[in-house]
Amino acid sequence: MSYQALYRVWRPQRFDELVGQQLITTTLKNAIITKQISHAYLFAGPRGTGKTSAAKIFAKAVNCHHQKDGEPCNKCETCRAITAGRLNDVIEIDAASNNSVDEIRDIRDKVKYAPTQADYKVYIIDEVHMLSTGAFNALLKTLEEPPANVIFILATTEPHKIPLTIISRVQRFDFRRISAQDAFERMKYILDQKKVTYEEKALWVIANAAEGGMRDALSILDQVMSFSDNHVKLADALLVTGSVEKQQLTAYFSQAAKGDSGAALQSLADLLAAGKDGHRLIEDLITLIRDLLLYRESPELLKVEQTGLTDEQLSSMVKDTTPEMLYAMIDVLNETEQEMRFTTHPNVYLEVMTVKLSQVDQHPVAQQSAPAADSQEVDQLKQQVDQLQQELNRLENSNTTKQAPVNPATNQVHHHKSNKGRQFNVHQIYPILEKASRDNLNRVVDLWPDMLSMLQPIDQGLVEFTKPVAACADGVVLSFDQAFLLERANDSSLADSISKCFSKLVGGDFAVTFVPTDKWPQIRQDFLVAHGYLKGKQKQSPSQHQPKASQQVAVQEEKKSADNGVVGKAEQLFGSDIVKVEDD
């Protein structure tokens, strides 16, 4: 007989065998005992926590004529047919592979026929969040008018992707991660039954590596057992588990802690390529940091063997970090977790997180207290306001200046080139600024959501990190906060794609170019100098002339009515910024 995977052989056939979900199994058993069965259930939770097993046990219990205390007998023909997947009335659908509207319409058409072999027809729709909007709408119609003797069990790892209209029509159960303790106990039980000996530490290592999934725990146990048939050794468990993911994770953390963002980004790519879930990665990093803090403060409280790491690894990571760094890192991780909640492109957020984590030690003052960061920001804004005020003052006095032709020599100076490639190109930016206006920028902002909806999925990840900062009728300047994302945008077809979308929206050609956010104020000023609106250094010092923002706005209004072309130009470019400072 060929070898059968542990998780198949030991798949729970009764609610009692379902590990770590007692609250749910008790509730479901009571529903069967008291015959208070809902027509639709949602089983939500991480993978490998027993959702589909529970669904199949429920399908059996509800149809088994010999059920006892809410448990199926597993012996009658109905139970055995369901276990084997050959009962026509229990229909399993994997939404990941059948996500078309037609599939669900098919259900809608057939659902009205009574069950043929069993009492209840049970539809189990796995990974239900993968359904298309159209399919959800078709499913909703069925849930709104549920036929008699039909039960829907929807299972998902990502309940937040399911429309609220569906959620409101189902009874929801949240399956939690299996605790390491529960996974440990279950493996112990199975090995005892199989008369296989084991080192308990090995089972702990596996239980931790499984990350709350019982199926994963048994798969790893299978691999460890393949090293030696009748004995599970710690060394083998470490070889199978520790060597892969935990090592990748600690490598990633160490690289970020040392400020090596390039290496950390590569490790991140490896982790994601290996199928690591982003949210789980953040949780693991927080756990790792918590372990490091504990190890630093009171190592005796940390059960090192349960971390899956060695003393050497822990002490080396502790050496590379300070508690302040670790707390700042937790902040970055929490922020990213929040931001990622509503995006369909989590990977770019994880990359930004990686760069931020790598920069944590470079600004020790800024992280330690939020007010320090705020006042720093305020200082920066004050400086910008001063700078802009000076420009306005000077413009007021030079009302005869006409638009100067672009000075190629000046342009050359500002044509920056980074080591990895150009960051921005004034030859693309200046033609847009020459015709820029606030109305055009507002129009681009208004059209932005339409543009996003037209963009190909491949471009949607990066575009979440850029925003329009200047626009003319047929072009826009977009800024990126993160240099590495700007570089990637420049290397990609993003500008072309955005350009095509705007062309369709406004008609005619549309230019798109990128700038780094931190260099944008300088680029604008250089533009004014290059076009003769400004002549280098100002006579007035910033401290001598610091009117309040409201006064500045008043000055602007005055200028507007004066209809001075040059001033109008500056106002087009800078006016909104000054008003914005006042708002802040």
Ligand SMILES: [Zn+2]
């Ligand atoms: Zn039965």
